[in-house]
Amino acid sequence: MMLIEETAVPDAALPVAEFKAHLRLGTGFAENDVQDGVLNGFLRAAIAAIEARTGKVLISRQYSWTVYGWRDQTGEVLPVAPVQSVVSVTLRDAGGGETVLTAAACRLERDSQRPRLRPAGALLPTIPTGGAAEIVLMAGMAPDWGGLPADLGQAVLLLAAHYYEYRHETALGDGCMPFGVTSLIQRYRTVRFGSGVVQ
Known part of the structure; x- marks a missing residue:
């Protein structure tokens, strides 16, 4: 990551x-x-x-976080807190192709200690083999x-x-x-x- x-x-x-x-x-x-x-x-x-x-x-600023596999497909703990918003989630395959997930595919679970990216359904979308997920987020207390x-x-x-x-x-x-x-x-x-x- x-x-x-x-x-x-x-x-x-x-x-x-x-x-x-x-x-x-x-x-x-x-x-x-x-x-x-x-x-x-x-x-x-x-x-x-x-x-x-x-x-x-x-102080609020934008971060990008790249992961190569979810630790927990039911909800991934984000690496910084507090998170104000998830700007985008993009899946990349091994060949460099990109799929930008819609806002309806996942949601932010706010938490002052361990905010999570939660799926809209049961599981977060599968990261392609050899690929990655890039999560762009805004984080900060003020x-x-x-x-x-x-x-x-x-x-x-x-x-x-x-x-x-x-x-x-x-x-x-x-x-x-x-x-x-x-x-x-x-x-x-x-x-x-x-x-x-x-x-």
């Missing part, structure tokens, strides 16, 4: 002004926006880290920064500030995340029960 982020978070959606205020950077200088590119980078890194830790997409839950927004600012403050530090351990950030994102993390099975 292969997941591709087709659209990135636009610069305009990043809370650069809020981040500057959080860092208490000086204002009123002639080149007040000289660090904006650097701050954007830290915000993007913080968003990516929190998305990886929680399994949730924060279309812009203002729509995010306050605790997640604060976690992004705290983590981006941590990256900014320790940008020259090379001795931090792998997976280092400040306690304040981990406590803010804890309730959004995917719950696992025994043997690594996600519930």
